[in-house]
Amino acid sequence: MGGLLSLAFSSRIELPPQNPHPRAPMGTLGARWRGWMELMHTHRKFVRTVGSQFIYRFGLAFAIPLFPLYYVRVLNASDQAIGFIATVNGGVLLVAYFLWARVTKKRGVRFALLVTTLTIAFYPLVLAFTREIPFVIVLAGVAGIFAAGIDLVLFDMVVASYPQERAATFVGVQQTTVYIATFIAPLVATTLATNIGIPAALIVAGLIRLAGFGMFVLFGRA
Numbered sequence: 001m002g003g004l005l006s007l008a009f010s011s012r013i014e015l016p017p018q019n020p021h022p023r024a025p026m027g028t029l030g031a032r033w034r035g036w037m038e039l040m041h042t043h044r045k046f047v048r049t050v051g052s053q054f055i056y057r058f059g060l061a062f063a064i065p066l067f068p069l070y071y072v073r074v075l076n077a078s079d080q081a082i083g084f085i086a087t088v089n090g091g092v093l094l095v096a097y098f099l100w101a102r103v104t105k106k107r108g109v110r111f112a113l114l115v116t117t118l119t120i121a122f123y124p125l126v127l128a129f130t131r132e133i134p135f136v137i138v139l140a141g142v143a144g145i146f147a148a149g150i151d152l153v154l155f156d157m158v159v160a161s162y163p164q165e166r167a168a169t170f171v172g173v174q175q176t177t178v179y180i181a182t183f184i185a186p187l188v189a190t191t192l193a194t195n196i197g198i199p200a201a202l203i204v205a206g207l208i209r210l211a212g213f214g215m216f217v218l219f220g221r222a
Contacts (some may be wrong), residue, residue: 039169046170048219049161053154054177056117056212060150061185063124063205069190070127070198071136081133085140092144100149109156116149117213125206128199 040047071077071085104112123143130136162170193201 040173043162043170046158046161046173048215049157050174050177052212052215052219053158053174054181055215056154056209057178058181058185059121059205059208059210059212061182062189062208063202065186065190066124066193066198066202066205067127069193070202074198075131075133075136077133077136081137085137088137089140089144092141093148096145096148097152099145100152103149104152104156109153109160112149113153113157113216114213116146116153117209117216119143119146120150121206121209121213123206124202124209128202128206 068082071082077085100112100116120143123139127136127139130139158171158174189201189205192204196204
């Protein structure tokens, strides 16, 4: 139903006339690969932006399967408590989108980027040492506040990093990296948790996020 609604709204979008990019000959696989590499080399800002986001999104996806496992196996949380944690996180996330839209306009994308990504990086680190359900609920609410800002600023960063006349190509590359991180990271996380334990795997998730944050500090100045 959501997809159908999206189709109904997107069909009403009016785009300005665009000059299609001339199609390059297919050539061999090696020639096409060299063409892609030359394109990425020409737009290093995009490569740095997507590379930073890939690391951070890998850390985000890394913790996704660990949270419910931590609630059940480490905290022994009840079904009601787990449902309440999810409700608080989702409810706060919904409201916080409007908050970060205003903050981004007043303080800029870079300010919102660093504040949100640093805070969310510490979320699995703090959770790994938490054993009280009420405090976990509070953490979920705080995480919801800052997670909303991440969704907004990461999108703005990507849009600003590529030439608009090649938007379809660069968005395709960026989305591919997102799906790769989303697919691989949970598999690695659960395998690692089996060997070193769920709390330790959560710490690894936080460290990966901190690595992504460090790349944002180095490459996100523009």
